[in-house]
Amino acid sequence: MTEARPAMWLVEDDDTRIYLLGTMHALPAGTEWDRGQIARAIADADELILELSPEQLAAAGGVFRNLAPRKAPLAIDKRLAGPALARYRQLEASGTGQPFGGDALDDWAVMVAMGQRVAQNARLLPANGVETRLTERFRDDRKPVGGLETAQEQLMLFETLDPATQRTLLARAAEGAGDAVQEVATLTDAWSRGDVAVLERMINEDVVAVPAARAAIITDRNRRWSAWVVRRMDRPGTLLVAVGAGHLVGADGLPALLEAQGLKVIRIQ
Template sequence: MTCLLAACGTAAPSPQARPAMWLVEDADTRIYILGTMHALPRGTDWDEGKVAGAIRAADELVLELPPAELAAAGDMFRKLAPRDTPLRMEARLSGEALARYRALEASGGDFGGDRYDDWAVMVLMGQRVARNAELSPADGVETGLTAEFEAAGKPIGGLETAEGQLMLFEKLDAATQRRLLTRAAENSEDAVREVTALTAAWGRGDVAALKKVINEDVDMVPAARKAIITDRNRRWSAWVKKRMEQPGTVLMAVGAGHLVGADGVPAMLEADGLKVSRVQ
């Protein structure tokens, strides 16, 4: 589940990273769909090649969260994450899962997890793994794109709100949340290596490898996959289809995990009869 959040190592991808990108087009509308990593190693070069052309051509940028919503995400997390009554981690995890959770916690200080819902603890774990892997949101694709479009005076929109995004986790039933937390703890020993592999596959534009890493992670919890991946992809695909009714050029940039596999956004759009092509 850590890989899903990285979708939320010390070996950086190639300095000439070329992430996968698709183009949906008709006679008067072009929508580039770029797979992103929300956090990357410092100095990662991802905005050359076809991506550079898409940035120049686009009239607007559309992200999962627009800048104002991204800025509000921390406050929204602090609002939604706390439990009504604290629950010790020893009552949630046991054996190897608990030991690995404690080891990850020891790598950078107390999570304060007793005070938070299971989904929120998992988010904090994912942030710690990213930090341990020397990945930073300040170097992520969304941060870079936002700076480029703001400098050019081009509008930036979003597909979701911070509250809506976090409520996807908050609304998961208790059993699904506990299963997510348990898997994240059990896999935390190898999480840096897995995130490194995910980042490298993204940098190569290797959608088969991305699909394998991400699906192996989230397919073990079908209820989470439906809420966090498939249902959102369906809503985003509907947005693309509606936006195709207006002329212009758009760059849509969302987590790479949403663009791979049979329920990825490009596959959904193609199944609905739109012209979709891989351009990088």
């Protein structure tokens, strides 16, 4: 068993409390993270809000299959070259060795397939992830579980990235594929310690060099979600909002954006 203490914040006024928990969507078996202040938040909250509701998460596979194919196949060796291509092939041959089918996929969808293989190689499973376990807890307690986005909205963030940005992201992912399992382990360890400085550095390394991707995948979403929190503060109640840990760190993370709008935000774990 591994005991984790991920970072969590509380936004509150006289009649509304909103916990903000940074999640890992997949974790190793035996990771215990739902103790301490998180256990209190789970017990206190009237409702759980995730990036995707359980219904939208169930629909995501079908949305992916609809959006991911290219209009015309393009061989991976026409998109990648040198070390990037070699590391892509090594990752494809690892684990189950099941081919990614990348020739038929958009660049962003190839990255999704690569990310799934890295998670498998690192023995990270969505079934052990924070969202899965939170959903089970809230449903067992007959408390509602909602979402901030639809599966279509979320995947269209990638589908609508311009081709040059998609190609840059794919090349960077392929170039780093050899170290990806260790990088994921380091990221998971930082999350477990609540080390937001390391989380911010590692997440920024992934996207800060690609401004269009950072805006679409992180910054713009954080602004929409912070506006949602501000509106929700007008109604009484207690909520637990659990989104990917990368959305809660740095100057454009949710806690910082909400504090800048005059809300009372404190880190409680």
